[in-house]
Each structure stands twice: as structure tokens, then as C-alpha cells.
Amino acid sequence: MILVRFEPTFTAWRAEARRLLQQKMEPGQVLWQPNDASQPMLDGLGAASEAPPARIANRTEPTKPSTVPRVFLDAAWMASHHRDPQRWALLYRVLWRIDAGERCLMNIGVDPDIHLLEDLRKQVGRECHKMKAFVRFREVKTEAASHWVAWYQPEHDVVEMTAPAFIQRMDEVCWSILTPDRCAHWELKRLTFSPGAKVTDAPDADAVEELWRTYYRGTFNPARVNERCMTRNMPRRYWKNLPEAQDIAGLLGETTNKPAKGD
Amino acid sequence: MDLDVKLSILADAAKYDASCAASGSKRSGDGRQVTGGGAGVCHSYTPDGRCITLLKVLLTNHCIFDCKYCVNRVGNDTPRARFTAAEVVGLTLDFHRRNYIDGLFLSSGVIQNADYTMEQMAEVARSLREDHRFNGYIHLKAVPGVSDELLEKAGRYADRLSANIELPTQEDLDALAPGKTHAGIESSMATIAARVAESKTERAKSKAAPPFAPGGQSTQLIVGATPASDRLLLATATGLYQKHQLRRVYYSAFSPIPHGDVRLPGQAPPLLREHRLYQADWLMRFYGFEAGELTTLDQPALDLECDPKLAWALRHRAEFPVDVNRASRGQLLRVPGLGVRNVLRILAIRRYRSLRLEDLRVLRVSLRKVGPFVITADHNPAVKAIDRLDLRGRVAPLHSQLELFAASRSALVGEV
Numbered sequence: 001m002i003l004v005r006f007e008p009t010f011t012a013w014r015a016e017a018r019r020l021l022q023q024k025m026e027p028g029q030v031l032w033q034p035n036d037a038s039q040p041m042l043d044g045l046g047a048a049s050e051a052p053p054a055r056i057a058n059r060t061e062p063t064k065p066s067t068v069p070r071v072f073l074d075a076a077w078m079a080s081h082h083r084d085p086q087r088w089a090l091l092y093r094v095l096w097r098i099d100a101g102e103r104c105l106m107n108i109g110v111d112p113d114i115h116l117l118e119d120l121r122k123q124v125g126r127e128c129h130k131m132k133a134f135v136r137f138r139e140v141k142t143e144a145a146s147h148w149v150a151w152y153q154p155e156h157d158v159v160e161m162t163a164p165a166f167i168q169r170m171d172e173v174c175w176s177i178l179t180p181d182r183c184a185h186w187e188l189k190r191l192t193f194s195p196g197a198k199v200t201d202a203p204d205a206d207a208v209e210e211l212w213r214t215y216y217r218g219t220f221n222p223a224r225v226n227e228r229c230m231t232r233n234m235p236r237r238y239w240k241n242l243p244e245a246q247d248i249a250g251l252l253g254e255t256t257n258k259p260a261k262g263d
Numbered sequence: 264m265d266l267d268v269k270l271s272i273l274a275d276a277a278k279y280d281a282s283c284a285a286s287g288s289k290r291s292g293d294g295r296q297v298t299g300g301g302a303g304v305c306h307s308y309t310p311d312g313r314c315i316t317l318l319k320v321l322l323t324n325h326c327i328f329d330c331k332y333c334v335n336r337v338g339n340d341t342p343r344a345r346f347t348a349a350e351v352v353g354l355t356l357d358f359h360r361r362n363y364i365d366g367l368f369l370s371s372g373v374i375q376n377a378d379y380t381m382e383q384m385a386e387v388a389r390s391l392r393e394d395h396r397f398n399g400y401i402h403l404k405a406v407p408g409v410s411d412e413l414l415e416k417a418g419r420y421a422d423r424l425s426a427n428i429e430l431p432t433q434e435d436l437d438a439l440a441p442g443k444t445h446a447g448i449e450s451s452m453a454t455i456a457a458r459v460a461e462s463k464t465e466r467a468k469s470k471a472a473p474p475f476a477p478g479g480q481s482t483q484l485i486v487g488a489t490p491a492s493d494r495l496l497l498a499t500a501t502g503l504y505q506k507h508q509l510r511r512v513y514y515s516a517f518s519p520i521p522h523g524d525v526r527l528p529g530q531a532p533p534l535l536r537e538h539r540l541y542q543a544d545w546l547m548r549f550y551g552f553e554a555g556e557l558t559t560l561d562q563p564a565l566d567l568e569c570d571p572k573l574a575w576a577l578r579h580r581a582e583f584p585v586d587v588n589r590a591s592r593g594q595l596l597r598v599p600g601l602g603v604r605n606v607l608r609i610l611a612i613r614r615y616r617s618l619r620l621e622d623l624r625v626l627r628v629s630l631r632k633v634g635p636f637v638i639t640a641d642h643n644p645a646v647k648a649i650d651r652l653d654l655r656g657r658v659a660p661l662h663s664q665l666e667l668f669a670a671s672r673s674a675l676v677g678e679v
Contacts, residue, residue, distance in 0.1 A: 108616065109626065110625045132304050133306050136361060137362055209361075210267070211357070212358060215270055215358075216307065220278070227312075233312075233314065252310050
């Protein structure tokens with residue numbers, strides 16, 4: 001049993017995993033402890049793996065860097081941003097199995113480990129998508145130029161992954177996205193990150209938000225109310241940072257008084 | 264009139280479609296690198312379950328036409344407003360900067376004549392692109408009867424154009440939308456299709472060639488304003504896809520308007536009908552079905568109780584069961600309950616191992632629906648049900664209260 005301490009980032013995990021693989025440490029023998037966790041994570045939780053028992057006896061070739069499919073690295077990189085503390089152990093378990101000979105493991109979507117990995121990857125991907133959708137900027141006017149600031153609370157730490165999309169969208173102005181984990185800042189030529197912020201650091205609403213709320217109310221069709229569909233795509237946990245969410249209760253209240261269609 | 268008041272009147276344009284028009288624009292900051300749009304992002308959702316991706320407004324709701332199904336028809340007493348080009352440009356830029364929208368969807372009532380109206384709309388697009396270097400998505404409606412020169416100008420700045428066919432036959436148009444002709448609308452579609460294709464070829468040779476609507480074109484059919492059957496609507500849609508290389512056809516449920524014409528039905532069609540048409544449209548475009556297979560001459564309406572693929576499978580039981588480990592891609596796509604993505608996953612996985620019923624469950628396939636139609640590597644008792652008389656009752660959706668938009672993305676589409 002060995003204890004591995006590392007920074008909870010993909011790069012750090014990768015370096016440790018490489019080292020452990022070369023030492024032929026089985027996944028069940030490793031305790032992963034990121035530097036910010038109080039309890040070490042033991043592998044063995046999660047679905048039972050179908051891999052045969054350890055193949056250490058068969059490994060007679062000299063130590064050389066293992067190659068893994070690109071597909072695994074991409075999936076592992078995405079899954080590493082998830083908040084589930086078990087993710088590091090899962091990644092090492094899958095890596096171990098691929099290295100042990102299951103080269104095409106990533107294609108077998110019904111394998112329990114791959115299914116778990118896919119789930120983590122999908123959840124991170126979905127959070128990226130929602131972040132690109134739900135970040136709302138507010139204008140902070142200074143003498144020189146306007147600075148655009150947004151406050152957002154992502155489910156997983158995806159600020160670094162989504163910042164390039166915002167650069168592509170608005171590269172000609174300075175903006176900042178503040179989250180509790182870390183903040184991204186764009187200063188026309190350079191993207192930087194700073195430690196997490198608090199909601200009180202974010203600016204207040206401005207006049208354009210009122211126009212947006214007018215538009216939001218105007219597009220609602222009371223004859224087709226479908227609250228379940230709305231909350232499935234825009235879960236309530238995002239509402240506190242969406243200016244238009246304040247109008248939802250009022251719009252739904254209107255529909256109960258609507259005459260039946262055809263009257 | 265206050266901008267706020269104008270916006271609430273003219274945002275009405277978006278109210279009567281159930282569609283997600285999430286399309287993006289791939290443009291560099293200076294607008295020179297342009298590719299045919301990517302996927303946009305739905306930035307918000309209203310309590311009717313529809314999403315907001317674009318600022319969807321009318322430039323004005325004054326109109327010289329008298330289309331019976333439209334709330335803005337000239338004979339109707341409704342508050343009227345008109346934006347200036349600068350106001351629309353300002354709203355688009357402000358909303359885009361704040362990440363509320365990915366772009367603009369601009370339509371308009373017709374004032375003075377088609378060309379004058381189109382000129383105003385093209386000016387909004389020009390100003391966004393040239394004066395403000397706007398790199399978001401722009402969709403412009405082609406006004407019925409507009410000249411080719413103005414289509415050319417509009418296509419230069421827009422990502423997508425559309426000319427609405429509205430109703431499937433000329434007789435329908437004569438009755439409900441006098442002044443509009445199929446010939447005129449299809450002529451605009453043909454012009455747009457030709458220019459889109461031409462521009463693609465030119466830009467393949469040289470990036471300096473000007474772009475023309477890189478996102479292609481789409482159109483809209485109104486469902487339920489006339490007795491036209493689903494069979495006729497799907498045949499019309501197929502014809503348009505083939506003749507004019509449309510990207511999308513939108514099926515918008517007719518919404519009864521106050522003081523409607525007596526020729527119009529007093530009620531909207533069941534919303535589920537719109538959903539079934541979109542499912543049928545998807546089957547034609549992604550699952551290899553022909554329009555004629557989805558309905559029959561005896562039953563030209565799509566089944567409201569179950570989806571078109573299941574309805575087809577129940578009529579063609581001789582094609583089943585299908586062996587998931589041996590069948591072709593085309594055969595797998597026809598199995599009720601297997602979507603395109605799961606079919607691709609099945610094809611990938613079966614190179615390495617045989618699929619069992621449990622594997623389908625892991626892929627989140629509804630075993631209740633798929634069971635009678637497939638053979639798996641292990642014993643599948645449900646397949647005996649394929650010959651039962653009551654098969655329909657065993658596989659059709661359970662809830663008697665029909666869910667509106669039970670499927671998510673395949674239904675959330677439509678346009679005005």
C-alpha cells in the first residue's frame with residue numbers, strides 16, 4: 001500500500017501515474033491523496049472491474065514509457081476536472097488495464113469502468129456547455145474603457161476549459177469571469193487566472209438587463225407552458241445568477257389565469 | 264415610442280414557434296474567415312420549454328399583406344411599432360456582449376413593397392458586419408417577392424436566409440395568403456440555393472471571394488391551418504429538401520389569433536402533431552426513411568400515440584427481429600428505441616465483443632421498447648412478443664396523458 005500525494009491537476013496525476021506504472025503498482029495498492037484533501041482515497045470503490053488479476057509476472061520487457069490511446073488521454077483530461085474525489089483512482093485503474101493489454105478498452109462503452117469514465121466526462125462536458133450558455137456579463141464603466149465582469153458558480157472546475165471560447169467570442173474587450181474556484185481575466189492580449197472570488201466582488205445589474213427581461217417575457221407563449229422541459233435544460237441551481245430567472249414565477253402565475261384554448 | 268415598449272411588441276414574432284434555432288457562426292473578428300456555421304448555444308429557456316439562442320424580432324409589424332393566419336395582418340387591430348436599423352443593431356450588440364444571445368434573427372412585416380423592406384433588413388446586417396465587426400450569427404428572412412439583387416446583398420452579410428413556403432399547395436395560399444405565390448417563393452429559394460453553391464465553390468478556390476449565406480437556407484410550413492395531411496406536408500418537405508438544398512424545414516403549429524378568419528380552424532392542432540412531424544423529419548434526414556414510408560394512403564396522418572419509427576415497425580413486423588450483433592447499420596437504425604448515437608456505439612463495441620441484453624440496458628436503451636425487435640448474444644425472452652396481436656400496447660408509451668415534447672432535442676425546433 002503506498003500513499004501518493006499530488007496537486008489535484010491532470011498534469012500532476014499523469015506524472016505520478018507514469019511513475020507508478022513503471023513500478024508496476026496495482027491500482028488496489030495505491031492510495032491517492034490530493035494536496036487539498038483531508039482523507040486519502042482508496043481505490044476499489046465503483047463497479048467491479050472485469051480485468052483478470054495482476055499480470056506483473058508476465059511483464060518481462062524493460063521499462064519504457066507506455067503509450068496509451070489519445071482517446072484515453074482526452075477523456076481522462078476532461079474527467080480530471082470533475083469534483084468526484086474517486087476520479088483519480090478510476091483513471092489509474094483504466095490506465096492500468098489499457099497498459100496490461102486491453103488496448104481497445106476505450107471502445108467498449110458497456111464496460112463498467114469505461115461507463116463510469118464516460119459519465120464523468122459527459123458531466124464535465126455538459127457543465128462546459130452550460131457555462132458557455134449561462135455566464136452573464138455586466139458592464140463596469142471606467143474612464144478608459146468598459147470592463148465586462150461576470151459571476152458564475154460552476155458545478156465542476158471548468159473555467160480554464162471554457163475561457164478560450166469566451167476569448168473567441170469577445171476578444172476586443174477586457175472581461176473577467178469570477179467563480180469561487182478561480183477567476184479568468186482577459187486583457188486584450190493575455191489570459192490570466194487568479195484565485196477564487198466571492199459574489200460580493202461582482203458588479204450590480206445595469207439598464208440593458210431590463211431590456212433583456214422585457215424580451216424574455218415577450219417571447220414566452222403561455223399557451224405552451226412546459227415547466228418540466230425548462231427546468232431540465234436550465235436547472236434551478238443556475239437561476240440565482242440569471243437575471244431573467246426573476247420573471248419565471250410571474251410568467252407561470254399568469255398561465256393559471258389563462259382561458260382555455262379555443263374560447 | 265420607448266425602446267422597451269417597441270421590444271415587447273416586436274418580440275412577439277418569436278412567440279409562436281416551438282423551435283430551437285441554435286446555430287452559430289464561425290467568423291473571425293474581421294469577418295474574413297467564414298465557414299458554414301457551427302452549433303450555437305441555447306442561452307436561456309422560457310417557462311414554455313423553448314430556448315432562447317437569438318434575438319428574434321420583427322423590424323416592424325406593420326404589413327401590407329392580409330394573410331389570414333397572421334396576427335399582424337393588415338386587417339387586424341393590434342399595436343404596431345417599428346424599430347430603426349440603429350436600434351436593432353444596438354440591441355443585438357448589447358445582448359451579444361452580455362452573453363444573452365449568439366446572434367440575430369430578423370424578420371419583418373412588409374411595408375411599402377418587398378424590396379423596400381428587404382433593403383432595411385439588409386442594412387441592419389450590413390451595419391452589424393461592417394460598422395461594428397459583429398462576428399455572431401445573423402439570419403434574415405427573405406421577403407416574398409424580393410428581387411435577386413437584394414437577396415444578393417442580404418446573403419453577403421447573413422449566415423442563413425429563409426423564404427417561408429407557409430402552406431403546401433397553391434390553393435391553400437390563394438385562400439389564406441393572397442398576394443403570395445409558390446412560384447415566387449420557390450424562385451427565391453432557387454436563387455438562394457444557386458448562389459450558396461456558387462459561393463462555396465468560389466471560396467474553395469480563393470478565400471478572397473465574398474461569402475454568401477454560408478449556413479444555407481431553411482423554410483417554414485404552417486401545420487394545422489388547412490386540412491393538409493401529414494403525408495402531404497412530408498412530401499412537400501422532401502421535395503423542397505431535394506430541389507433547393509434546404510438545411511432545415513420548420514413545422515410551426517398554427518396558433519389561433521383573435522378575430523380570426525372563418526376559414527381558419529378555431530383550435531390549434533394538438534402540439535403533439537408538431538412533435539411527430541419533427542420526428543418524421545429526423546427519420547428522413549438521419550435514419551434513411553423515405554417520406555412515403557412514414558404514412559400510408561389509408562392513414563395519411565402520423566400516429567399521435569407512438570413515434571413514427573415505432574409505428575412503421577408495427578406495420579412491418581416481417582423485418583424483425585434484428586440481430587444487433589450482425590445487422591447492418593441501416594437495419595439497426597430502423598429498430599424502435601435505437602437512436603443514431605447508440606447505433607454507432609453498438610457498431611463500435613461489437614468489433615470487440617458480442618452485445619447482450621444487459622449491454623443495451625447500460626447504453627440506456629429502453630428494453631421495454633426495443634425488446635421484441637432484437638436478438639442479442641444472450642437469451643432475450645421479449646422477442647417472442649413480436650408476433651403478438653397486442654404488441655402495440657406493450658411497446659407504445661405508457662402514460663395516457665400525452666406528454667408534450669417528451670423527447671428533448673428532436674422536438675425543440677421551429678421558426679417563424
